[in-house]
Amino acid sequence: MASWPESPRLIGTSIPRLDGLAKASGRAKYPSDIRPEGLLFGVLLSSPHASAKVKAIDLEPAKTMPGVKAVLALATAGESTIFYQGQEIAAVAAETEEKARDAARAIRVEYEILPHVATERQSAAEGAPKVFPTGNTRAARAQTTGKPDEAMQKADAVIEATYELPVITHVCLEPHGLTAHWKGPDSITVYASTQSVMGVANDMVENLGLESANVTVLTDVMGGGFGSKFNADTWGIAAAKLAKEAGRPVRMFLDRAQEHQLGGNRPSAKAKIKLGAAKDGKLVAMVAETSGTGGRGGSNFPLPYVYKVDDRSRAHTEIFVNGGSARAMRAPGHPQGCAVMEAAMDDLAAKLGINPLAFRLANLAEADMVAGGVNRTDLYKEQVERGAKLIGWDRWKPRGQNGDGPIKRGLGLALHQWGGGGAQDKQVACIINPDGSVELRSATQDIGTGARTILAVIAAEVLGLEVGQIKSNIGNSTFPPGQSSGGSTTTPSMAPPCLDAVEKARDELFKRIAPGLDAKPEDLSLKGGKLLVKGEEKATWAQACRKLGMMPVTATGVFGPGLASTGVGGCQFAEVTVDVETGVVRVKKIVAVQDSGLILDMLTWKSQVYGGVIGGLNYGLFEERIMDEGTGAMLNPDMEMYKLAGATDIPEIVVDAYDTPEMRVRGVIGVGEPPTISTAAAIGNAVANAIGVRVPKWPMSPMNVLDALAAAEGKA
Amino acid sequence: MKAFEYSSPTTPEDALKDLAGPGTVEALSGGTDLIGRMKDYVASPDRVVYLKDVKALAGIAEKSGGLEIGAGTRLVDLSADPIVRKRLPALHQATVEVGTPQIRNMATVGGNLLQRPRCWYFRNGHGLLGTKDGKSLVREGDNRYHAIFLTEGDALFINPSSLAVPLIALNAQATVVGPGGERTIPVEKLYQVPKSSDDRELTLAPGELLTKVTIPAGEVKNGFFEARQKQSHDWPLVAAAVGLKMNGDTVGDGRVVLYGVAPIPWRSEAAEKAIRGKALTRETAEAAAAAAVEGAKPLSMNGYKVALVKTTVKRALLDAAGDRYWEEA
Amino acid sequence: MAEQDSRTPTGPGGHSRRKFLRGSGLAAASAVLTSQAAVAIEEAQAEAAAAEPKLLSGEAPLTLKVNGEEKSCTVEPRSTLLDTLRDRLDVTGPKRVCDRASCGACTVILDGDPVYSCTTLAVSCKGKTIETVEGFDIGEGGVPHAFHQHDGLMCGYCTPGFVTACKAYLDKNPGKTPTLEDVKRGLDGNICRCGTYMGVFEAALAAAKTMKGA
Incomplete structure (x- = not known):
C-alpha cells in the first residue's frame, strides 16, 4: 500500500509553480489567447430584458453584413422565455470582433416584454406579478430538532436580529468561453476556459452528436473559475456550431457585462435569527427563518453552522428573481451560513457580556468527529488559541470602548469548516522515457491552485528528481480521467493516483534495468538524480533511463486508501478601523489559521489561503450585485461600480498553517474553499466591536455603516 | 462601438x-x-x-493672471507640479485621488472636467435624466450614489468631476475657444442643471474647445477631503474643497464646494456664510458642516450622504487649518 | 472639448446640432455666445468642407512599434490598442478583463507610461513606443522572475498587467527602495480576483531590490 514519505525532501516545502514564469512573462497562452489560422471572432447577443417572450428573430440583417461568416439563433421565436437580462438570443462569427459586434446589434429581435421581479423584495412582495410557473417563492417546511420554543423560554439572554448578504458574482477575470476548432467533419478541438475539461468534452459530445474519441478539450491554463466554469455552456456550443458553419475556428467569450449576468453568482442570504443562551454562556435555542435568491436556483446554507444548539428550528424560503442563475462559488452556502450565525453569536455574547472567543469555544459539540478519528472541536480550540495570539486578542475590549475620536478600532473572529475530500475514481499516467524525461498525464486542470505543480512535486519526490524535470501534462480531456476543479477536491482526488502512478513506474523501471546491473529490483533506489544499487551510486538518472532501450515505462495510478482525507476546521480574526463620521471601514489585519492535512507545496498552499481571505474581504467590504427594480437590469455589470479590492485595500494578512504531525498523517485535503468562508463574518464582527452597533447588512460599505449608526441613534 | x-x-x-x-x-x-x-x-x-x-x-505655467493649466495637461503631470503641490494642496489632493496610476497617465484636466455623469441609468441607456416611459428610474430605483440637493428637479445624477470641486473653490476660470472666438467663464459655469432630457449638463456648445483653466493669483488657504468606500480605485461618495481668503486669523471670503451631492459641483452658500469672519476652529467647522446640510433632500437610499456632507465640509476646513484630527495617531 | 450624446433612450442616432442648440437651455449668460457660435459653426462647417481635415475611416493599414519591432496590421479607427495587439498582432500578454479602464489587465507601457490599452485607440499610438510584458527580461533580474519566485500569481490572468505596472513603476523610480505602501500605490490600478496580492507585493519589493542592485 502506497504511503506518503515520512521525511520528504520536497513535499511540504515552498516550490514555485511550474507554469509561473510562463504566466508572469505573458507567454502562457490562455484559451482566450489561442489564435488558430483563420480565426473568426464570435459575439453573443443577449437579451436586454429581464422577463419577456421572444416573438421573432430576424438574422438576415446580420448575415449580409461585411465580414460576417456565420449567424446562429439561440432562442426560438414564439417559444423562448427570457428569465433574466443577458440570456442568450443569438450568436455571430465574423472576421473581426468589431464587425461581429455590429452584426449582433443588427439582428432584429421582437420581444413581448413581461413584468419582472428583480430583487428579493420585489419578488416576495404582496401582489407581485407571478413570473415563475411554480410561483416566486418556495417555502420549505421548518426543520425542527428538540423543542426550541420551550427551550427559548428558559434562556437568560435572547437576541433577535436580521442579517443580510447580497448576491455576488464570480467575476472570473478570463470570461467564460472557448475557442472551437474543427479538425475534420466529425472531429473537434476545443480550447476552453474551464474547471473541467471532461465536463466540457462531455457537453460537446452530447450537444454536437460526436463520438467521445473525436473530441479534445484543452485547458493548458485558464483565467479563474471559482465554481462557475464546469460546462461548455450555450455560448460554447454555439461557438462550435458557428465554426462548423463557417468552416473556420471561432473564439467566443462573454463580455464583462454578460459575465456578471450569466456567468453565475453566489446566492443572497437573509436570516431572521432568534438565539438564546443561559447565563453560563451555553446556547439553549435557535429559531431561524431564512431566505435567499439564486435567480431560479437554490440558495440554502448551513445553520447553526459550526455550533451546537440542541433545540432549534430553521425554515428556509427560496426566492426566485429575474436574475442569472446561481452557480457554485467557493464554498457554496458556507460564507452565508457562517456570516449570519457568527453575527448572531457575537451579538448574543455582547448581550451576555461574555468575551465572544470564550462564548464560541463553549458552544462547540463535545465530539465533532471527522475522518481519521479527528475531533474537530479539539482542532478549533488549538486553532483559536493560535489565532488569538497572532491577532493580539488580549487587546479585545467590549463594544463601545474602542476609541474616543472618530476612528474606532475593533476585533472580531469567526470559525468555519469544510469537507475537502476527494473522488476515488480518477487516474494519473506516468511515463518515464528512455531519454530521462518524465511525463504525468491526467484530464484534470490547474485553475490557479497549483494542481499542475503538486503532481510534479510528488513525482520528483518519488524519483529523486527536481520538480522542473517533471512534465506535468494536464488540461487535456483525452488523458486518463481526472477530477474537475471544484469543492477543494482536486488535490485529494489527484495526488493519490499520482503517487501510485509514479511508484508503479519507478518499480517497473527498476524491474527492467536491474538485470543489466546484476542486481535485484529491490536493491535499486533513487536519490538526488542518481540511481543507487544497495545504497551506492551507479548511474545518473539519464543513464539509468537509457537502459530502457526503445521502450518507455508507462504506468497508470489509481486511488489508494490512507493518502487523502476530508473534514477541516479553521478560524479567522480581523482587526478593523471604522471612521464613524464617514462610515468607512479599513481592514488592518487578518489572521487565518487553517488545517488541511498534508500540505504538498507550502508556497501555492499559502497563496490559496491568502486568496481565500482576500475573496472574503471583498465579500465583507465591497461586493454586491445591484439590480434595478424598474428595469430588471443589473446596474453594475462592470469592475468599477462592482467593487473589488485593489492593492491599497489589502491589509496585513497572517496565514498560519496548522501543519502538525497529526494533520500530516491524515493525508492530503483540499484548501480552495475553507479559507474564504469566515473572513466576511470576522470583519462584520470586528466592525460591530469597533462601533458598538451591529451593521446587519453586508458589505460593510459607508452606506450600510452610516445607516446602522443612524438607526441606532434613532432608537437611543 | x-x-x-x-x-x-x-x-x-x-x-x-x-x-x-x-x-x-x-x-x-x-x-x-x-x-x-x-x-x-x-x-x-x-x-x-x-x-x-x-x-x-498641455502644460502648466505661472503667468501674471495666475496659474494656467492647459486642458490637455495629464493628471500625472498636474499631481507632480511643485507649485500645485505647495500652494494648492486641495487641487493636488483631489488629483492624486482620481482613478489609478494608469488613469492619471491617460486622463487630462479637460477630460476630467468635461466627462459625462457616471449615473448608472444614464450609462445603461436611459438618458441623462434616467427615465423610462417618462418616469424617473432614479427616484424609484437605486439612488445610493445620486444627488441630495436639487432633488425636487428631474436631474438626480451627480457631477462626476472631482477636480471641478477644488478648482471652483479656488475661483478658477475656464478659457473656451470656438468658432465664435474665445471666452473666459468661471469653471462653475461649465455646468448647468438640465431641465429636460434634451438638455446637457455641460454648457459648452458643440464645436467649442476648453483650452485651459486659470487659477487667479493671490493667497488662498485651501483644503480638501474625500470619503470613498475603497482606498484603491473608486469614486468619491462625497468630497469637499474649500478656498479661503483670510483676513489675518479669520476667514474673509471663503468658498465651500461639494462633490457627489448635486448635478452640478455644489457651492454651499450656507456653509460659506457660516465661516465668514470666523477663525478656522473646530467650532467654526462644525457650524459650517451643520449649515452645509440645510436644504438637503435625500432620495430613498442616500440619506447617508447627509452625514458625509457634514464630515467632508468639516474636514476640508480643518484640512485647510492643518488640523487633521481624523488621522490615526 | 465638445461632447455630444449620440444616443438617447428613445433611439440611437444623435440629435442634430441645431436641435441641440434649441433645446439646450443654456444659462442666460452664455446663450448669446452660443447663438453666435451657431452661426460660426455653420461657417466653419462650410470651411471644413472646403479644406477637409485628415480623416481616417474604415479599415486602414497601421504600423505599431511593439517591443522594439515594427508590426503591421489592418485596423479601424475604433479598434482599441488592446484588441489590435491581441487579435491582430498575436501579442496576447495584455488581457481583456473589464474592458473599461478599471482592472489593469490590459496595461501596456506607452512612451514610458503605463496605460490601459482597452481604452486607448490603436490609431492614436502610431509612432509611439509600446512595451508589453512579452518584451521584458525573463532572467533572474527581471520582474517576471520575481513574480514566479514569490508566487505573485494564481490563475495568472491579471499577472501580465501587474508585471507591466510593476516594471513601469520600478523604471520610474530607479535606485529607490520602495516601501510596501509605495508598492501598493504603484500597483493600485490593477485588480486580481484570485487574491494573489501578497505574492505580488513580495515580488515587487524583491524586484526593486534586484534592480537596485543591478
Missing part, C-alpha cells in the same frame, strides 16, 4: 476645424470615459477628434 471617422489635429486651429463636424462629434483625450461610453453605445459619434496630439493644450 459604432464605427467613426477619426482625426488627430496637432494645432488648436485644426482641432476647431475638425470639431465642426459634419455629423456628431466627440472630442477624445485620455479616453477613460469616452471610449467606455462608446463601447456601451451611450455615445456613438460620427467623428472622433483626438486632442492629445495638440501639444499647445
Whole structure:
C-alpha cells in the first residue's frame, strides 16, 4: 500500500509553480489567447430584458453584413422565455470582433416584454406579478430538532436580529468561453476556459452528436473559475456550431457585462435569527427563518453552522428573481451560513457580556468527529488559541470602548469548516522515457491552485528528481480521467493516483534495468538524480533511463486508501478601523489559521489561503450585485461600480498553517474553499466591536455603516 | 462601438476645424470615459477628434493672471507640479485621488472636467435624466450614489468631476475657444442643471474647445477631503474643497464646494456664510458642516450622504487649518 | 472639448446640432455666445468642407512599434490598442478583463507610461513606443522572475498587467527602495480576483531590490 514519505525532501516545502514564469512573462497562452489560422471572432447577443417572450428573430440583417461568416439563433421565436437580462438570443462569427459586434446589434429581435421581479423584495412582495410557473417563492417546511420554543423560554439572554448578504458574482477575470476548432467533419478541438475539461468534452459530445474519441478539450491554463466554469455552456456550443458553419475556428467569450449576468453568482442570504443562551454562556435555542435568491436556483446554507444548539428550528424560503442563475462559488452556502450565525453569536455574547472567543469555544459539540478519528472541536480550540495570539486578542475590549475620536478600532473572529475530500475514481499516467524525461498525464486542470505543480512535486519526490524535470501534462480531456476543479477536491482526488502512478513506474523501471546491473529490483533506489544499487551510486538518472532501450515505462495510478482525507476546521480574526463620521471601514489585519492535512507545496498552499481571505474581504467590504427594480437590469455589470479590492485595500494578512504531525498523517485535503468562508463574518464582527452597533447588512460599505449608526441613534 | 471617422489635429486651429463636424462629434483625450461610453453605445459619434496630439493644450505655467493649466495637461503631470503641490494642496489632493496610476497617465484636466455623469441609468441607456416611459428610474430605483440637493428637479445624477470641486473653490476660470472666438467663464459655469432630457449638463456648445483653466493669483488657504468606500480605485461618495481668503486669523471670503451631492459641483452658500469672519476652529467647522446640510433632500437610499456632507465640509476646513484630527495617531 | 450624446433612450442616432442648440437651455449668460457660435459653426462647417481635415475611416493599414519591432496590421479607427495587439498582432500578454479602464489587465507601457490599452485607440499610438510584458527580461533580474519566485500569481490572468505596472513603476523610480505602501500605490490600478496580492507585493519589493542592485 502506497504511503506518503515520512521525511520528504520536497513535499511540504515552498516550490514555485511550474507554469509561473510562463504566466508572469505573458507567454502562457490562455484559451482566450489561442489564435488558430483563420480565426473568426464570435459575439453573443443577449437579451436586454429581464422577463419577456421572444416573438421573432430576424438574422438576415446580420448575415449580409461585411465580414460576417456565420449567424446562429439561440432562442426560438414564439417559444423562448427570457428569465433574466443577458440570456442568450443569438450568436455571430465574423472576421473581426468589431464587425461581429455590429452584426449582433443588427439582428432584429421582437420581444413581448413581461413584468419582472428583480430583487428579493420585489419578488416576495404582496401582489407581485407571478413570473415563475411554480410561483416566486418556495417555502420549505421548518426543520425542527428538540423543542426550541420551550427551550427559548428558559434562556437568560435572547437576541433577535436580521442579517443580510447580497448576491455576488464570480467575476472570473478570463470570461467564460472557448475557442472551437474543427479538425475534420466529425472531429473537434476545443480550447476552453474551464474547471473541467471532461465536463466540457462531455457537453460537446452530447450537444454536437460526436463520438467521445473525436473530441479534445484543452485547458493548458485558464483565467479563474471559482465554481462557475464546469460546462461548455450555450455560448460554447454555439461557438462550435458557428465554426462548423463557417468552416473556420471561432473564439467566443462573454463580455464583462454578460459575465456578471450569466456567468453565475453566489446566492443572497437573509436570516431572521432568534438565539438564546443561559447565563453560563451555553446556547439553549435557535429559531431561524431564512431566505435567499439564486435567480431560479437554490440558495440554502448551513445553520447553526459550526455550533451546537440542541433545540432549534430553521425554515428556509427560496426566492426566485429575474436574475442569472446561481452557480457554485467557493464554498457554496458556507460564507452565508457562517456570516449570519457568527453575527448572531457575537451579538448574543455582547448581550451576555461574555468575551465572544470564550462564548464560541463553549458552544462547540463535545465530539465533532471527522475522518481519521479527528475531533474537530479539539482542532478549533488549538486553532483559536493560535489565532488569538497572532491577532493580539488580549487587546479585545467590549463594544463601545474602542476609541474616543472618530476612528474606532475593533476585533472580531469567526470559525468555519469544510469537507475537502476527494473522488476515488480518477487516474494519473506516468511515463518515464528512455531519454530521462518524465511525463504525468491526467484530464484534470490547474485553475490557479497549483494542481499542475503538486503532481510534479510528488513525482520528483518519488524519483529523486527536481520538480522542473517533471512534465506535468494536464488540461487535456483525452488523458486518463481526472477530477474537475471544484469543492477543494482536486488535490485529494489527484495526488493519490499520482503517487501510485509514479511508484508503479519507478518499480517497473527498476524491474527492467536491474538485470543489466546484476542486481535485484529491490536493491535499486533513487536519490538526488542518481540511481543507487544497495545504497551506492551507479548511474545518473539519464543513464539509468537509457537502459530502457526503445521502450518507455508507462504506468497508470489509481486511488489508494490512507493518502487523502476530508473534514477541516479553521478560524479567522480581523482587526478593523471604522471612521464613524464617514462610515468607512479599513481592514488592518487578518489572521487565518487553517488545517488541511498534508500540505504538498507550502508556497501555492499559502497563496490559496491568502486568496481565500482576500475573496472574503471583498465579500465583507465591497461586493454586491445591484439590480434595478424598474428595469430588471443589473446596474453594475462592470469592475468599477462592482467593487473589488485593489492593492491599497489589502491589509496585513497572517496565514498560519496548522501543519502538525497529526494533520500530516491524515493525508492530503483540499484548501480552495475553507479559507474564504469566515473572513466576511470576522470583519462584520470586528466592525460591530469597533462601533458598538451591529451593521446587519453586508458589505460593510459607508452606506450600510452610516445607516446602522443612524438607526441606532434613532432608537437611543 | 459604432464605427467613426477619426482625426488627430496637432494645432488648436485644426482641432476647431475638425470639431465642426459634419455629423456628431466627440472630442477624445485620455479616453477613460469616452471610449467606455462608446463601447456601451451611450455615445456613438460620427467623428472622433483626438486632442492629445495638440501639444499647445498641455502644460502648466505661472503667468501674471495666475496659474494656467492647459486642458490637455495629464493628471500625472498636474499631481507632480511643485507649485500645485505647495500652494494648492486641495487641487493636488483631489488629483492624486482620481482613478489609478494608469488613469492619471491617460486622463487630462479637460477630460476630467468635461466627462459625462457616471449615473448608472444614464450609462445603461436611459438618458441623462434616467427615465423610462417618462418616469424617473432614479427616484424609484437605486439612488445610493445620486444627488441630495436639487432633488425636487428631474436631474438626480451627480457631477462626476472631482477636480471641478477644488478648482471652483479656488475661483478658477475656464478659457473656451470656438468658432465664435474665445471666452473666459468661471469653471462653475461649465455646468448647468438640465431641465429636460434634451438638455446637457455641460454648457459648452458643440464645436467649442476648453483650452485651459486659470487659477487667479493671490493667497488662498485651501483644503480638501474625500470619503470613498475603497482606498484603491473608486469614486468619491462625497468630497469637499474649500478656498479661503483670510483676513489675518479669520476667514474673509471663503468658498465651500461639494462633490457627489448635486448635478452640478455644489457651492454651499450656507456653509460659506457660516465661516465668514470666523477663525478656522473646530467650532467654526462644525457650524459650517451643520449649515452645509440645510436644504438637503435625500432620495430613498442616500440619506447617508447627509452625514458625509457634514464630515467632508468639516474636514476640508480643518484640512485647510492643518488640523487633521481624523488621522490615526 | 465638445461632447455630444449620440444616443438617447428613445433611439440611437444623435440629435442634430441645431436641435441641440434649441433645446439646450443654456444659462442666460452664455446663450448669446452660443447663438453666435451657431452661426460660426455653420461657417466653419462650410470651411471644413472646403479644406477637409485628415480623416481616417474604415479599415486602414497601421504600423505599431511593439517591443522594439515594427508590426503591421489592418485596423479601424475604433479598434482599441488592446484588441489590435491581441487579435491582430498575436501579442496576447495584455488581457481583456473589464474592458473599461478599471482592472489593469490590459496595461501596456506607452512612451514610458503605463496605460490601459482597452481604452486607448490603436490609431492614436502610431509612432509611439509600446512595451508589453512579452518584451521584458525573463532572467533572474527581471520582474517576471520575481513574480514566479514569490508566487505573485494564481490563475495568472491579471499577472501580465501587474508585471507591466510593476516594471513601469520600478523604471520610474530607479535606485529607490520602495516601501510596501509605495508598492501598493504603484500597483493600485490593477485588480486580481484570485487574491494573489501578497505574492505580488513580495515580488515587487524583491524586484526593486534586484534592480537596485543591478
